[in-house]
Amino acid sequence: MIYAASGREDSYGNYDLYMAQKTNEEWEDVYHFGLGINTDQWEAQPSLSPDRKDLYFASRRPGGFGGIDIYVSHLKPNGYYSQPENMGPGINTSGDDQCPFIHADNQTLYFTSNGWLGYGDDDLFVVRKQPNGEWGKPENLGYPINTIEKEGTMCIAADGKTAYYAADRNDSYGGLDIYSFELREDVRPVKTLWVKGKITDKNTGKPVVSTLELNNLATHQTISHIQTDDAGNYFMTLPVGKDYAFNVNSKGYLFYSDNFLMANKSPDSTYIKNILLEPIASNASVVLKNIFFEVNKYELNPESQTELDNLVRLLNENPTMEIEISGHTDNVGKPSDNMVLSNNRAKAVVNFLISKKINPARLVAKGFGETKPLADNKTEAGRLQNRRTEMRVISQ
The missing domain is CATH 2.60.40.1120 (Carboxypeptidase-like, regulatory domain)
Incomplete structure (x- = not known):
């Protein structure tokens, strides 16, 4: 858990960020994030991405675009978080931009702002990560979520539609009350x-x-x-x-x-x-479940790219390893045709590896047709399991 606290002996400023970890049903402080993430100003409102790679938070540190800006710090290979990056003018304004919340889909970020065009004081906004990894344009969540009053921190359940937020409205019991509502479909996360x-x-x-x-x-x-x-x-x-x-x-x-x-x-x-x-040992094998072909074809589908890249990485990390790529089919069609098809599919994978500078002497392609089923061919589920590409270690 990452949280903000003030008044501690090791604090640098008004509020600093800390991390605690739960062990044996108890919470223990792991560490104060230190200089870089924390400053002598105000750092608060942390939101950690579901893969723990990105830490979003708000800060009043100098050098931003406004009074309060949203920053992100990335997890490094050594287990520490990087120097924070200002999320830039696509999100931050000359006003206050704060209360970041990254949803569990890791693609949808909600925040509050009084700098973007809105209805009143602080309004709630959503911005989505694009396929290229860049953030899109923030969108105001609209009325009646936003009002002329002050809407604050929001979080959304994993179902993508149940939202909770803090607001100071005319029906509040105190300064900020907690409200719940169902998000409109067009502003929901995944x-x-x-x-x-x-x-x-x-x-x-x-x-x-x-x-x-x-x-x-x-x-x-x-x-x-x-x-x-x-x-x-x-x-x-x-x-x-x-x-x-x-x-x-x-x-x-x-x-x-x-x-x-x-x-x-x-x-x-x-x-x-x-x-x-x-x-990894001689004769160890694995089914490559993300190698895809069209029916009766042996050209690799684009969806196979991730699996093929993993195979290249494995061979580069183990430079003396020799492998066999084998193709297998179900029993639909002529056995002779299935044998040719499975062999051509195995060759397609081997040819890709060769194109990535893997020594051909380390690679063997072999088709087995329908001769080595893993399941009963009487059911579609069984036939699907039998249509596969495998990798076997010949030697290390």
Whole structure:
């Protein structure tokens, strides 16, 4: 938990940012963020992105565009947060811009401002992250959410429609009261579910500290990038409405891949996915679940890019590893045609790797057609499981 506090012995200014961590049902202070994030001015109203990579907060420090500006600090590989960046004139104005709230979808930011065109004092605004990673133009949430009075800090539930905010209005009991309302559809974030589980070694059952990444299959945009705790546990947000590649990586192991195809469905439950990672060893294998082809075709679909990049990374990190890429089909059609198709699909993957400067001597392509099914071909679910591309380690 990241919070603001004042009056402490280690404080630099009016309010500083601190982080606490819950262990054994108790909260313990981990650290004061120190100079850079904290100054001798006022730093408050922190909001941490769901993947913990971006820390948004408000500050009165000099050098901004107005009285209070919104800043963001990014998590560095060493586990510390970077020097804060002002979010710029696309969000900050000559007035006060504050109370940032990044939704669990990691794409929608809400804040208050008295500098953007509004109805009165502080109004609530929404701004969305674009596919290129840049922020769009802020949009006023409109009446009756905003009034001539002062609307303050807002947060939104994972369902994407239930909102809570503080406001000083004519029906308030005190200075600021808490209100709840349902967001209009046009200003809602993406409904967000969760996937959680534990990563363990397939052979020993011991936890494996790993990194997990969720990527939009269509745009290849990284939606979330997190690391497990020391016990291998993870918890990741899962915005609905898109198709995602889900990858798990840890040094010394084959990567694990899966997908969440949510573009045409909106499930209501969370996912529990416990994952067994395969140590790199001769004959170790993994199904490449995010390699995609059209029916009866062997040209790689653009959605395969994330998986192919992971395969290139694995081979570059293990420069002596030799692998076999194998293609497999279901039993629909002629066995001879399936054998040719599966072989051509395996070759397509190998040719991509060669195009990325992987030595051809390290690569073997082989098609098995319908001869090695994983499931019964009598059902569509079984046939889908049998249509696959696999990678097997020949030698390390």
